[in-house]
Amino acid sequence: MLLIACPYCGERPEIEFAYGGEAHIARPADPSAMSDEEWAAFLYARTNPKGTHAERWRHTNGCGRFFNAVRDTVTDFFVATYKTGEPRPDLTPRSVV
Amino acid sequence: MSSLRTASGGRIDRTKTLRFYFDGRSHTGVQGDTLASALLANGEYLLGRSFKYHRPRGVVAAGSDEPNAIVNLTRDAARSTPNVRATTIELYEGLHAESQNRFPSLQVDIGAINDLLSPLLPAGFYYKTFKWPASWWQRVYEPLIRAAAGLGRAPTLPDPDRYVGRWAHADVLVVGAGPAGLSAALAAADAGVRVVLADEQSEFGGSLLSEPTEMQTWLAEAIATLAANPRVTLLPRTTAFGYFAHNMAGLAERVTDHLANPPPHLPRERLWQIRVKQVVLATGALERPLVFPNNDRPGIMLAGAARTYLNRYGVLPGKRIVVATATDSAYRAALDLRAAGADVAVIADLREAPGEIADEARAAGIAVRTATSVVGAGGLQHVAWAALAPVAGGAPEAVPCDALLMSGGWTPAVHLFSQSRGKLRFDADASAYLPDVSAEHERSAGACRGVFGLAEAQGDGAAAGASAASGKPYTPSAATPNGGGWLGLMPNAPAKKAFIDFQNDVTAKDIKLAVREGMRSIEHIKRYTTTGMATDQGKTSNMNTLGVASGALDATIPQIGHTTFRMPYTPVTFGGLAGFSRGDLFEPIRMTPIHPWAAEAGAVFEDVGQWKRAHYFPKRGEDLHAAVARECLAVRASVGMFDASTLGKIEVVGPDAAEFLNRMYVNAWTKLGVGRCRYGILCREDGFVRDDGVVGRIAQDRFHVTTTTGGAAGVLNMMEDYLQTEWPELDVWLTSTTEQWAVIAIQGPKARAVIAPLVEGLDISREKFPHMAVAECTFAGVPARLFRVSFSGELGFEVNVPADYGRAVWEAIYAAGRPHNIVPYGTETMHVLRAEKGFIIVGQDTDGTATPDDAGVGWAVAKSKRDFVGKRSLARAAMTGPSRKQLVGLLTADPKTVLEEGAQLVDDPHQAVPMTLLGHVTSSYYSATLGHSIALAMLVNGRARIGQTVHVPMPNGAIAVRVVKPVFYDPEGARLDG
């Protein structure tokens, strides 16, 4: 079970959280101005990287806040967690141990 | 006491005699024995039959690595555990154990014919033999194989024992309480941090428990020091079975299995889920068997195990002993046995130049033959001789013995390290995989990383423990592996009947065959032969498999790699994993405040998610259909009352509340006046219906939003998502009030008459309180929110009162309704009433691919709104047009025929299979009000098909149905006003 550092509550076990998919995909301000292709890309296209991935979590069984995290999808270790609205931090994965 | 028990010594209490039973025969052992040591002391060497060939098997090891001596342990009919290792069962008074996999008896076993047929049963036998004809697999082959194979039998009664879980945290977890682990725990505890020390054995000490005398004082003092430290938690009888992400470990603690009469308040097991900052793995090493023909005969045992039986349990493995070894450590066993009075006939050492210890053995009068290989063994149910041959070649010599001790060297127990995704490297000097790069905040110490000497292991443990407590990066000292040992088949030994995996009956010949038949990857070899796949997970066999495969593939072991180490290290009970999650505590059973009244009224309940909802209220002798028919007719004719408390409710409050709802829901909310409510549809961003419910405006900045029962949590989460991440600037907040309110629906032409006397401070007349009105008032003496809504098509009210008052208000309504013959009704009647009106249930009539228009509620969509969740998707071409499935009604020719929900719809029931499917029945009931069955369905281009006939193919023939509008009752809505 992952240990996740909620930006508000600190480190908590994964069981308190819900995953929320990829982060930094803002809902378009004017969806009606978008083509079907653009809209489909917003709805469905995700990066699915091997390596660092910015993703959303919600501390559902905690403060209830959505927040963002950068996680290394290879090692499952988090590089950073930060509040919604803050930019993705420019970080390389920490070395473990 | 039998002749194999020594006169003195060991960690047993000879004054406490324990009676126990094996296959019904009575024996005695002593306190401190394991079942294996007690059986060996009694001369019981034959403990089971093997899995495939039914060969006689005895004790090989002395710990949890035991592959052979697995038995069925029985306390009573419900407490019967198959496949338990006799070497790990602590003896208690009255213990009952039976051997497994034999018929009619252990000594005379019919299945042993398989051993004679073994040339016909090679690796891959099942795959080759049972593949044709395909239809025989399920009917013939699988039942036959299942009957013939397998080990113990699971009990059929529910497990009466209790199992508890425990979450825990510490700074340092030390796994293994041998010399390295104890030293690590001492060092970490010295630093003042929280330490947990776990060991699978009943006593701490690890390999020290097998030492004769020296070190016992250190051991006792170490344990006492740790026990006196309040920051240290000591967990004996606790197996660290899993190492999970971010330094989470799973530990299974056996609390009462060793007790003859477990106290009732104690659980049988405790499952620890422990999160720590640093882990020290001190899991020791496992001795490898030697691979030679008939190496599975009872009486052939690991040399280290023999030393344990002697020094810990006071049991001799035999009286005339041959030792075959590839390492120094077996000499220790020979010397200790010699000192205990056993006749050690010969030590056959594979190496040309053993260490100084060989001289020590010779000095003690033990013959040592170097460069000598054990190439076979004889005896029927017990070893009678060992065949020794020079490595250089030459005829084997049969040396008589009643115990053959073997040591192929020591395999570091890297299981947990590897589970944690740590990378292993093959160390040629050690002939072993050793921990290389850690993935977690972890360090290995002692024999599990190839540090074998006692003092070295202690020092290694202390350094690891101190560094773990500090949390600083740690570079362990270079390990100097001693005595590489041997991997694979012994030199000059035939591969036939030379067992590698004792439990799954895999021989060196099978491995070679697998390679010959094209298996190259070790993962394929493993699956083809099943080596390492038994309940012991290959603890004693995996490295020998690699040794044989390496020779057969002509590849080095690092080139071959290794199979994946997976949890659990040793088997874990289902009970332990389940914990309290069974019976009433399997999951929350949610009940409304009105539930007790319904239960007293005889309601039958149904599960709706975690909720128990009253399904129907049968009177004496009524079944579901009779009760529902009566309830439906009563609502249509007079009045009924319904507990709707489980409806999800969200209080949306703030100056931007209406704007927020405008963005979320398809409907328009700005113009909804205070005191009015509206049926709302919530779509997902993909345009499909997510949820629905009535939304009432309580104040300019306060809405009372209802959701479906099942959608409550998900809808709130979705709303929070948009609010927090897309529109954080909106001044609006969401609070779940699902459980704040008890909700009672009063439906029927007499509804107003029933509640009017109960309402204070509100005119509920038709004119002043019209359909879709909402108001706060006092109801039956308590504060309430009253909605004028109808999910039945009749005049209806839904009264919300604070939940603690729910039952009192329900009783007040019931009393007020008695003059009108008010009927309490359940969810089934609610469903029939709404289906008669064509009101959808999201999730039943919709399935996540229905737009509001598909579901017949397109009228709710505010098309003039610039945007709302799902609007852009609804504008896609594919979301409209004749390809869409649309909600329709269906009528059968026979009014009594009730279609099956989920049944498919087709145009031509005689077309070839697979048919072209046009949709399916979503809701289907018998309507007592209408006197015929009704159904709702989602049908391709359904609204254009109204008046047409489609067909429902069923096993007994197709049913023709007429497509109609999905409103069966009062299509004009005339009854809404009573």
Add this chain to the structure above:
Amino acid sequence: MVETALRRPPLAGLVPPPGDAVVLAPVPPAARFILRVRPAAQTAAGEAFGGPLPTIACRAATEGARAALWLGPDEWLLISPDAPDFTALAGVPHSLVDVGHRQAGITVSGPRAAAALNTGCPLDLDEAAFPVGMCTRTVVAKTQIVLWRTAPETFHVEAWRSFLPYVCGYLAEASREFSG
């Protein structure tokens, strides 16, 4: 005036487990509200409530019989003997929602209270990690609770009413092993 005799609180039927290593008891009846308000108005909201709103994450503040529990950065659970008067906050955007019937509380106390909670709660309940005055939403096994440590050996546990039988049943079962 509301007829209190009509109330049936969800914990009326609580049967405490044996022994005194872990003691389960309903907390006295109280009013409960969820307050949501932006930072600018937090001081004013605290004054209206009659007790300060803690701004440190996961901390509770008490003022006499009033308690404000931080549940989120703009969310507090207010527990008080009676309904607070928030008319002073008129015009200030906020949300005050009565949850006095949505949930109820029990105290879990005794020398093994933390161990009993840890049968189902995954948090570190060592006093250094979860000191007196700390509060948070978390879980007991399969349900959400609010956990508030009010004394070294006393926890206040809040759960929604329909989950209380499960929470109490779970904790009672957990207490059994300490009753010997």
